[in-house]
Amino acid sequence: MRTAHQYRLRLTKLQQTTIDQWLELARRQYNYRLAERFNWYEQNRCDINACPLTCHLPELKENPNFYSQKRDLVNSKKLFPEYKELPSHTLQDVIARVEKTFDRWLSGDCNGKRSGKPRFKGQGRFRSIAFPDPVKPEHINGRFIQLPKIGKLKMILHRPLPDGFKVKTAAIIKKVDGYYITLSLQDSSVPVLSPDVPELGNTIGIDMGLKSFLVDDSGKEVEIPQHYRKSEKRLKRLQRSLSRKKKGSNRRKKAIKRVAKAHLKVSNQRKDFHYKTALKLLSPGKHVAHEKLNIKGLAKSRLAKSVNDAGWGQFLQILSIKAERAGLLAIAVNPNGTSQNCSGCGTRVPKALADRLHVCPECGLTLDRDHNAAINIKYLAVGHSVNKAQVTSEAIAGVTEKPALYA
Structure with missing residues (x-):
């Protein structure tokens, strides 16, 4: 089992300065290695529609990859001695990030989905550094954790580290309100739970919307908090104040921090709401069925602000992770017909939005x-049909035992 715990750090002035220097050096290294790959791509690419039938292509230059750029770190440390202050594996992780973002642009991920063209990191845009080496147990003493080349860092342990877990990696993240450390924990002794088969008695169906955040199959509603819309007036005032500041001035830097803190508060409020809502849904010990929504498509419609404010994607991700840890299932069903079909008899009843x-x-x-949609989602999750025509055709085909749809 793999999980992650994030704790706030209480750093000394020297440690803060050191981490800020490391982040800046990592940002420069990221931009340099990304520029190397862009140069190779531009020098060796050839458009098919612009290439003549007979032409002489130059010999392809060596493609910079993770291993060649990692070997070149020796030369970087000779030219720029300040890179010797960083742990070697932290620098190698920066190159691994470059390779990942570049390959996803050209080749795509495991599902074939390609990302956008990578961009260079501006000043202050590189906010995290990783320590890929496992942290030994003797390097964690109460509230202190010892990391290479920086020494002991004080953490605020708002929750204790679980017993039996090993700290595999660590990452320091700089946010507008301070520094945080994320510990990746692993415990191979945790058994894989085999959940029960979803049935009507042990499954909850939920329908997510913008009028209410969700409605379950029993009719209970969870009000949508609209954190962003409630903070919109304050954000507008802070953004207007920022636009009047002179670029490069200290007052502009302070105004940027005020805007960032306001956005961070909205983000934290939304995440807290998602965690608490997921806990309430899973506390009865039942599987949860939900619609498989095209959230990216909905976020490009006229409902974009409300969809992004609700944060459906983050909530479903949290729900899936928490359900797995509880030995339950978060079942995504096809939303086609869940709002239009009757949950009592399966008749299609067309409705406008x-x-x-x-x-x-x-x-x-x-x-x-x-x-009505939540009940239909529950039926689909347990294998029932919500379409009257489909029920009739299956009965004609000789299905003798069909679960009843009529509640």
Whole structure:
């Protein structure tokens, strides 16, 4: 089992200065290695539609990869002695980041999805450094953790490190309100739980929306907090104050921090709400079924601000992780028809987005639109059909035992 704990650091002035210098050196190294790859790409690329039938292509130059750039770190330390202050594995991790972002731009990830073109990191844009080596148990003493070439760092242990876990890696992150350390923990003795098969009795269906954050199959609603919209007035005032400051001035730097702190507070409020909501859903010990939403597509529509403010993607990710640790399942189902079909008889009842009440003309079922969708999502998660036509065709085909849809 692999998990991560993040703690706030209480650093001395010297340690803060050292970390800031390391972040700046890592940023320069990142930009230099990324520029090497861009140069190779521009010198060796050839557009097919612009290439004549007979041409002489020059010999391809050596493609800079992780190993060649890692070997070149020796020359960087000779030319710039300040790089000797950084741990070697921390510098190698910077090159690994360059390779990952460059390869995802050209080749894509394991699913074939390509990312955008990598950009150079501006001043203050490189905010984390990693320590890939495992931290030995003797290097953690109470609230202090010892890292290479920087010594002991004081942590605020708001929760203790779990027993039996080994600290595999550590990463220092600089935020606008201070410095944090993220510890990656692993315990191979934790067994893999085999959850029960989802059934109607041990599954909860939820429908996520913008009127309410979610509605479960019993009709209970969770109000949507709208943290960003509530802070919009203050953010607007801070941003307007920032726009009046002269570029490069100290007052502009202070204004940037004020804006960043306001955004960080909204982000922390949203994350806290997501964790608490996921805990309430999983506390009965039941599987949770939800729609498989195209959140990126919805974030490009006219509802973009409300969708991003709700943070569905972050919530579903947290829900999936917490469910796995509890030995439960977070089941994503196809949302097609969940709002239009009747949860009582399966009849399709077309509704516009503004129609918030479901009234079935056949069975007379009257429910809130989201409540009806949550019941349908629960049926789909356990293998039931929510379409009357599909039920009829399966019955004709000779299906003798079909779970009832009629509640």
